[in-house]
């Protein structure tokens with residue numbers, strides 16, 4: 001998160017850190033007791049290894065009462081996701097067991113009504129992604145508030161040049177922005193997860209490249225079907 005600030009500990013009890021060998025790779029969030037939603041492109045540099053999911057954390061390294069690392073039983077990237085574009089950039093992770101819910105571990109509801117969030121709506125996004133242009137990685141969760149910008153503005157030739165589909169949304173990226181390691185985290189508007197951070201042009205804090213999110217509502221049926229099929 002660029003231009004943001006340290007979050008209040010455990011006020012975002014749905015936040016997950018997707019880790020490999022104890023290293024934070026991407027964000028994610030708890031959408032059901034045994035399910036975390038993240039971004040498919042987070043699996044690009046894992047060469048087939050399965051993530052571990054840290055829940056209940058504020059600091060990535062310090063011991064905290066409700067902090068717990070969960071094994072992942074299965075990972076389900078959206079079938080339409082690919083490395084060449086940001087389309088269908090969603091990843092469902094089934095935990096090895098149901099997460100123990102408590103003050104620091106809670107589910108976040110996601111938007112099921114497929115309607116655009118109005119431009120200028122101020123939403124918030126959090127993550128353990130880089131907090132400086134030089135790539136400094138924080139130990140604590142950071143957050144930032146960002147206004148939604150219209151798809152027309154985001155699709156302007158000088159911005160994302162008509163690559164933003166109706167299943168994506170954008171927020172202003174002037175100075176304050178998402179960055180490497182924030183992918184997979186939720187864009188929360190009025191207490192509901194409306195989007196999932198995607199890397200997009202992989203630049204950060206440049207107003208010409210607004211932050212891009214996969215809108216969740218268009219994928220509600222896919223999410224429900226995967227959870228139902230795998231839960232048995």
Ligand SMILES: CC(C)CC(=O)Nc1cccc(-c2cccc(CN)c2)c1
Pocket residue numbers: 025026041042043044045173177178179180181182183197198199200201202203204205210211212
């Ligand atoms: C395997 C993956 C972690 C590789 C990857 O995603 N790299 C990477 C590099 C630079 C910026 C970003 C990035 C993320 C989220 C939002 C944005 C743009 N606001 C950029 C992402």
